[in-house]
Amino acid sequence: xxxxxxxxxxxxxxxxxxxxxxxxxxxxxxxxxxxxxxxxxxxxxxxxxxxxxxxxxxxxxxxxxxxxxxxxxxxxxxxxxxxxxxxxxxxxxxxxxxxxxxxxxxxxxxxxxxxxxxxxxxxxxxxxxxxxxxxxxxxxxxxxxxxxxxxxxxxxxxxxxxxxxxxxxxxxxxxxxxxxxxxxxxxxxxxxxxxxxxxxxxxxxxxxxxxxxxxxxxxxxxxxxxxxxxxxxxxxxxxxxxxxxxxxxxxxxxxxxxxxxxxxxxxxxxxxxxxxxxxxxxxxxxxxxxxxxxxxxxxxxxxxxxxxxxxxxxxxxxxxxxxxxxxxxxxxxxxxxxx
Amino acid sequence: xxxxxxxxxxxxxxxxxxxxxxxxxxxxxxxxxxxxxxxxxxxxxxxxxxxxxxxxxxxxxxxxxxxxxxxxxxxxxxxxxxxxxxxxxxxxxxxxxxxxxxxxxxxxxxxxxxxxxxxxxxxxxxxxxxxxxxxxxxxxxxxxxxxxxxxxxxxxxxxxxxxxxxxxxxxxxxxxxxxxxxxxxxxxxxxxxxxxxxxxxxxxxxxxxxxxxxxxxxxxxxxxxxxxxxxxxxxxxxxxxxxxxxxxxxxxxxxxxxxxxxxxxxxxxxxxxxxxxxxxxxxxxxxxxxxxxxxxxxxxxxxxxxxxxxxxxxxxxxxxxxxxxxxxxxxxxxxxxxx
DNA sequence: CGTCGTCGGTGAAACGGTTCATAGCATGAA
DNA sequence: TTCATGCTATGAACCGTTTCACCGACGACG
Numbered sequence: 001x002x003x004x005x006x007x008x009x010x011x012x013x014x015x016x017x018x019x020x021x022x023x024x025x026x027x028x029x030x031x032x033x034x035x036x037x038x039x040x041x042x043x044x045x046x047x048x049x050x051x052x053x054x055x056x057x058x059x060x061x062x063x064x065x066x067x068x069x070x071x072x073x074x075x076x077x078x079x080x081x082x083x084x085x086x087x088x089x090x091x092x093x094x095x096x097x098x099x100x101x102x103x104x105x106x107x108x109x110x111x112x113x114x115x116x117x118x119x120x121x122x123x124x125x126x127x128x129x130x131x132x133x134x135x136x137x138x139x140x141x142x143x144x145x146x147x148x149x150x151x152x153x154x155x156x157x158x159x160x161x162x163x164x165x166x167x168x169x170x171x172x173x174x175x176x177x178x179x180x181x182x183x184x185x186x187x188x189x190x191x192x193x194x195x196x197x198x199x200x201x202x203x204x205x206x207x208x209x210x211x212x213x214x215x216x217x218x219x220x221x222x223x224x225x226x227x228x229x230x231x232x233x234x235x236x237x238x239x240x241x242x243x244x245x246x247x248x249x250x251x252x253x254x255x256x257x258x259x260x261x262x263x264x265x266x267x268x269x270x271x272x273x274x275x276x277x278x279x280x281x282x283x284x285x286x287x288x289x290x291x292x293x294x295x296x297x298x299x300x301x302x303x304x305x306x307x308x309x310x311x312x313x314x315x316x317x318x319x320x321x322x323x324x325x326x327x328x329x330x331x332x333x334x335x336x337x338x339x
Numbered sequence: 340x341x342x343x344x345x346x347x348x349x350x351x352x353x354x355x356x357x358x359x360x361x362x363x364x365x366x367x368x369x370x371x372x373x374x375x376x377x378x379x380x381x382x383x384x385x386x387x388x389x390x391x392x393x394x395x396x397x398x399x400x401x402x403x404x405x406x407x408x409x410x411x412x413x414x415x416x417x418x419x420x421x422x423x424x425x426x427x428x429x430x431x432x433x434x435x436x437x438x439x440x441x442x443x444x445x446x447x448x449x450x451x452x453x454x455x456x457x458x459x460x461x462x463x464x465x466x467x468x469x470x471x472x473x474x475x476x477x478x479x480x481x482x483x484x485x486x487x488x489x490x491x492x493x494x495x496x497x498x499x500x501x502x503x504x505x506x507x508x509x510x511x512x513x514x515x516x517x518x519x520x521x522x523x524x525x526x527x528x529x530x531x532x533x534x535x536x537x538x539x540x541x542x543x544x545x546x547x548x549x550x551x552x553x554x555x556x557x558x559x560x561x562x563x564x565x566x567x568x569x570x571x572x573x574x575x576x577x578x579x580x581x582x583x584x585x586x587x588x589x590x591x592x593x594x595x596x597x598x599x600x601x602x603x604x605x606x607x608x609x610x611x612x613x614x615x616x617x618x619x620x621x622x623x624x625x626x627x628x629x630x631x632x633x634x635x636x637x638x639x640x641x642x643x644x645x646x647x648x649x650x651x652x653x654x655x656x657x658x659x660x661x662x663x664x665x666x667x668x669x670x671x672x673x674x675x676x677x678x
Numbered sequence: 679c680g681t682c683g684t685c686g687g688t689g690a691a692a693c694g695g696t697t698c699a700t701a702g703c704a705t706g707a708a
Numbered sequence: 709t710t711c712a713t714g715c716t717a718t719g720a721a722c723c724g725t726t727t728c729a730c731c732g733a734c735g736a737c738g
Contacts, residue, residue, distance in 0.1 A: 011723090023688090398696090
């Protein structure tokens, strides 16, 4: 029917000409239909349909200044933790008829900077970001320029930035208490480098709990630093644990993928779980409960995390707030045995 | 230090005034620095820095008409399959200095339509979409209006739309051949409803392979329809399989989550894998090889899928092409036993 | 019969950039 | 000295909307 040649998009003035009205009237039909008489409205709508008119968002935005879009930058879109958070953001934004531009920085500060710039140029309402660096100065600058900024999965060290995070110390402490309750007095902790804030916090939480329970962390805790926070890291870490002179009776892992590697290694070494070695993960990813040995893990309220972040971003009063969620220990057979 | 009151953003004319040049010159500093003398350039850059000037993307885009952004709509951002595809898209787009707006339709046609409209209004270069409906007419309309459209994970039924998909029949057939090679002559297939194209295709592929190998599909294949394509579906499906009078010796699952549920159920029923029941999954998600019984699965080139889709979207000649990738069977212990 | 308020519609300014024709100004050649 | 040349910089037009001051017509009212 219509030609497929990608001719110039119809503009509002094309519509006006065809409907024999002024551009102002077309704009009114689009934005305040009640201000226009039914007859004219019909004519304009017909013209819009006829010309397959789609309003130009850039022009609208340029003139109106406002935009109902928010940006989010996570470290890695292919990590289930972050996508669950993104999902929470999306769901909250949708309630307000906002849309989300999602991007991943790949932990690279320059990629993060690039997306921040893109978002700012396009006048988003605000950005939610899992920072790729310790240094947050650029985000404070952004904030000072009037853009809303919400830190994701990271408590804000300054009171000018909002943040939504989970209490990593509490999560690790809960896991530690659970293990000590079960009688474990020597615990291995497969952890990443402390330059990653989450790793440092979880280590601190573990210490706290042990001290609180009257154990000496130096004796009770063996922290092993792994370089990759995945199953391979879990494997090499567990091999080190098994080689220890005084073998721990429980292993706590910095995340569930690491725990996966640990379980695999223990199985290969014929160490029964949990009787020979109890294992705790972190994140409670979807498959944690589906493993041959269902994994005890620390669940984080990922969806809520995103939901609350979007909430703060949309807040009409633009309040600055630091929100901290509490994680929850989910106990399964990798610590308690078949129950 | 600076006031936090969100004062008006500096515009190009503010910069021009401060640097005592014309707006045209500022624009040149931004876009063709070589056209400007070093001295002036310095002065302008200083002013830009001083005023924390960030160009307004909408204005630029409005005038320039073009934009280096693409949109992608997947069914669910929290599904690892789709996020891996998104990752492939992002990586290819980055090479061309393009950015990605990612959104999920949640399998709802109206959400898909909403995002399509948003993307079109903002003048994206094109959209890559995993359609939420069988009907693709709205996408053809979009295409006729000059927007580039690439179908994701779905072969195009019309030659006006580009598409990038994986051969599901071949994947299922490869799995079937592997099982028959191992001596299995009665196979259960836990599959979703055939209204989902992937499910229908995989079923067909299974049939094809059995016929080709001289087996009668009616006898050799028991297809069980599950309603949720996850671990729960796998569990209920497997319970049905175990209740069959003539129990199959292998179970093929429509995806890895389903396979996870199957493995769990078999273990609970003390059926050894693979000697009592071989299991095959689909997708080869990251943890498939990390399970207590590593899972044989059909790997899809997710990253390539996205990469190629972005490639088509960026093609300077705007060619229309239907690309089909071949999946690959990854054999692990859930079919071959400890090797 | 004038005045007034309402309704429906108009047209131009403004948003913040890019682009392009043009002009000023050295410089070097004739 | 004159003139062509090349380099910079200028300023106005333009992109497609929204918004707002304004205007004509019309019915109600005193």
